[in-house]
Amino acid sequence: MDKKLIPGLALLVGAGLLFASVVAYAVLLEVVLWNALLGVLGLGLVIVGVVSLRREMGSIFRQRRAEVSLFTLGLVGIYISVGYFSLVYPLRFDMTEAGLHSLSGQTTKMLQRLERPVHIVFFHSHQMKETVELYELFAKESDNVTVEFYDPALNPAQARLHGIRFPGTAVMMSEERRREVNGDGEADIANGILRISQGA
Incomplete structure (x- = not known):
């Protein structure tokens, strides 16, 4: 594997782990040890990836500042919308075979x-x-x-x-x-x- 790919992979895997940790917290509504470890590991990989790729990322941001800003704002808007609608219209699905989380x-x-x-x-x-x-x-x-x-x-x-x-x-x-x-x-x-x- 090319060594230049490792920081990029670390950044992607870290972002994925961080996102999974946030989603797990949103579902469970409590801090669990494995969830906290997942978040810390994800944040660490993101930091390693960003530090390793700071030169390449700097040139990308300078060249495509408007595109990156709009894309980031769009993603943040989607996350906020999903969070808002999940609070306003809470849906609950009982996916257990025995129906443990629903009434008989x-x-x-x-x-x-x-x-x-x-x-x-x-x-x-x-x-x-x-x-x-x-x-x-x-x-x-x-x-x-x-x-x-x-x-x-x-x-x-x-x-x-x-x-x-x-x-x-x-x-x-x-x-x-x-x-x-x-x-x-x-x-x-x-x-x-x-x-x-x-x-x-």
Whole structure:
């Protein structure tokens, strides 16, 4: 392999790794060790590539300054647009075979048949991300289900108002009825919603 190609390859591979790290962070919304290492490795390769190619890149930028600037602005515009639309119109696809990140067909049918509105106040800790997402799925599936989220450590007044002392408890209300649900599984939540809506 020609030694002149190595800095260019380092730059391309580094940019790819850096981009993969940013995308992984955008999907996971948390810093994971492998993701951070991927980002650091990508940034290191980009720096090595840019330093090695600074003379060649300098002449390219001088000759084609307008083209490079427009291309860069276009890419930045595309990234900003994709990020904006992903926030405004969040799409979620469950690609697991067992459907781990979607509601079962039985639960979906039950939610579509709800006749009375059910309001849920769920008290959670920062470690209960999956349960919060599960409650959000219930709210998205039916217009008759609304959910509020509170951390009792950060909102002690709301916890006292509802008589809750510990995270992991949901208060379900429908008309004049009130019910507490402590389970964090789909079946527990669905049973709570069904019972409170039927007055059981």
